[in-house]
Amino acid sequence: MEYQEAKNKFISTWGVLGTSWGINKAMAQIHALLWISPEALSMEDIMKELRISRGNTSMNLRQLIDWGIVYKETKAGDRKEYFTSEKDVQELARQVAKERSKREIKPVIKVLKEVSSIKDDSSENTKELIKQTKALYDLVESMDTMIDKVVNQEKNWMTKVLIKFIK
Amino acid sequence: MEYQEAKNKFISTWGVLGTSWGINKAMAQIHALLWISPEALSMEDIMKELRISRGNTSMNLRQLIDWGIVYKETKAGDRKEYFTSEKDVQELARQVAKERSKREIKPVIKVLKEVSSIKDDSSENTKELIKQTKALYDLVESMDTMIDKVVNQEKNWMTKVLIKFIK
DNA sequence: TTAAACTTTCAATAATTACTGAAAGTTTAA
DNA sequence: TTAAACTTTCAGTAATTATTGAAAGTTTAA
Numbered sequence: 001m002e003y004q005e006a007k008n009k010f011i012s013t014w015g016v017l018g019t020s021w022g023i024n025k026a027m028a029q030i031h032a033l034l035w036i037s038p039e040a041l042s043m044e045d046i047m048k049e050l051r052i053s054r055g056n057t058s059m060n061l062r063q064l065i066d067w068g069i070v071y072k073e074t075k076a077g078d079r080k081e082y083f084t085s086e087k088d089v090q091e092l093a094r095q096v097a098k099e100r101s102k103r104e105i106k107p108v109i110k111v112l113k114e115v116s117s118i119k120d121d122s123s124e125n126t127k128e129l130i131k132q133t134k135a136l137y138d139l140v141e142s143m144d145t146m147i148d149k150v151v152n153q154e155k156n157w158m159t160k161v162l163i164k165f166i167k
Numbered sequence: 168m169e170y171q172e173a174k175n176k177f178i179s180t181w182g183v184l185g186t187s188w189g190i191n192k193a194m195a196q197i198h199a200l201l202w203i204s205p206e207a208l209s210m211e212d213i214m215k216e217l218r219i220s221r222g223n224t225s226m227n228l229r230q231l232i233d234w235g236i237v238y239k240e241t242k243a244g245d246r247k248e249y250f251t252s253e254k255d256v257q258e259l260a261r262q263v264a265k266e267r268s269k270r271e272i273k274p275v276i277k278v279l280k281e282v283s284s285i286k287d288d289s290s291e292n293t294k295e296l297i298k299q300t301k302a303l304y305d306l307v308e309s310m311d312t313m314i315d316k317v318v319n320q321e322k323n324w325m326t327k328v329l330i331k332f333i334k
Numbered sequence: 335t336t337a338a339a340c341t342t343t344c345a346a347t348a349a350t351t352a353c354t355g356a357a358a359g360t361t362t363a364a
Numbered sequence: 365t366t367a368a369a370c371t372t373t374c375a376g377t378a379a380t381t382a383t384t385g386a387a388a389g390t391t392t393a394a
Contacts, residue, residue, distance in 0.1 A: 003293050006282045010300055013278040020271050022187045024352065035303075038295040043371075053354045058372055079362070079369055089302040104187050111180040115173045126170050128205040133177055135256040136202075191382065210341075220384045225342055246339055246392070 007036065011050070026052055027060040031069065031085060040073045040082035068095045098151045105144050112137035174203065178217070193219055194227040198236065198252060207240045207249035235262045257326075265318045272311050279304035 001009075011032045018028025029050055034041060041049075047057050061083055064070035069092055073082040086092050116133040120126055168176075178199045185195025196217055201208060208216075214224050228250055231237035236259055240249040253259050283300040287293055 001281065001285045003285065003288065003290070003296065006285045006300075007292075007296060009278060010282045010296070013275055017271065017275050020189045022189050026352075036292075036296045036299050038291045054371085055355065055373075056353050059353090062372085081371080087299070089299075089306045093306060104184065108180055108184050111176060114168065115177045118168045118170065118173045121170065123170070124205045125174075125203075129170065129174060129177070129203045132203050132254070132256075133173075139256045139260060193382075221341080222343075222385065223383050226383090229342085248341080 010036065024060070026050070026056050027063055030057065030060050031064055034070060034083060034085035035087070037084075040075075040084035042080045042082055044080070046083070067099045094151055097147050101144055101147045101151070105140065105147070109137065109140055109144060112140060177203065191227070193217070193223050194230055197224065197227050198231055201237060201250060201252035202254070204251075207242075207251035209247045209249055211247070213250070234266045261318055264314050268311055268314045268318070272307065272314070276304065276307055276311060279307060 011029050014032035015025040015029040019025050030046055033046060033049055043054065043057050043061070046052075046061075047054060050057075061070060064085075065072065069086045071084055071086070073084055074080075075082060086095065112133050116130055116137050118126070118130065120130060178196050181199035182192040182196040186192050197213055200213060200216055210221065210224050210228070213219075213228075214221060217224075228237060231252075232239065236253045238251055238253070240251055241247075242249060253262065279300050283297055283304050285293070285297065287297060
């Protein structure tokens with residue numbers, strides 16, 4: 001496999017993975033492109049490479065910057081902005097976990113807590129609702145605690161975690 | 168909060184969570200409804216409760232059965248089929264992890280392996296591609312190993328994992 | 335058997351989500 | 365300042381994904 005083919009395959013696959021996990025294709029592909037680029041790229045570069053519009057590029061870059069996994073750079077004597085990605089894979093995982101926890105898991109935990117705390121009127125239905133949402137609450141909360149631990153930990157957290165796991 | 172309100176809130180929230188993680192709303196909501204129902208429900212019951220069509224209900228039930236988290240039941244002297252969900256939260260998590268690993272993570276691992284194994288022609292671009300896809304490969308593979316361990320483990324795996332984590 | 339009771343399939347359509355491109359906004363060198 | 369170089373915004377449109385509902389298929393009691 002040649003460089004160009006490998007590159008395209010990687011970008012395309014990362015886009016598909018993103019899509020099936022709720023991250024839009026352009027966002028995932030821009031990230032993939034920056035991830036494997038030794039140099040920072042301009043908006044022009046990204047548009048050309050991925051064949052997407054200026055607006056799309058701009059909006060998704062903003063989102064990636066929001067997530068803390070892409071940075072803006074400037075070059076002396078050049079007005080353009082250049083973009084480069086976080087290159088440390090663990091830091092990438094940390095940030096993604098953090099964002100998704102904040103945006104998607106935390107609100108669900110809140111609802112599960114509320115719902116599982118309704119007054120038990122002794123009907124079968126109410127009992128089951130309380131029991132099952134409580135069980136989910138415990139699960140989701142445990143997972144989120146795991147994520148929090150991981151997210152707020154120093155470098156190489158994942159290595160440590162994996163060692164624990166494989167034991 | 169009354170039973171009906173709590174129930175609706177739970178079903179709706181589970182639907183939203185599903186959506187942002189690549190699981191369609193109807194599928195997530197059918198699961199939520201069965202999850203909190205003490206009794207098995209008929210297709211009619213589900214359609215009425217969630218106000219969705221027969222076709223939609225049928226297709227998503229099939230998917231849930233495929234995933235191994237919903238079961239068919241029959242009642243003596245009744246032609247209808249009744250549906251009930253896996254009630255053990257850990258088993259639920261296990262099955263979901265298993266399915267998503269199989270469908271979405273495994274193919275990505277394959278591509279990452281291929282791409283990170285291309286011939287190094289000593290150009291900057293190729294070097295970076297190899298380095299970064301290799302790093303992702305290691306990450307994704309480690310995570311998948313984690314999932315595999317968990318998925319093939321006996322009951323209460325999660326408790327064990329969490330104890331390891333909190334230490 | 336057969337016909338009523340039920341489930342599945344799938345083409346058509348609706349709903350959602352992503353993308354474009356041009357206009358508006360911002361920054362900076364001169 | 366100002367105008368060129370660049371970025372952002374957002375209304376309109378395209379692409380994707382989910383849903384409907386009716387026809388076809390299946391099962392079973394009589």
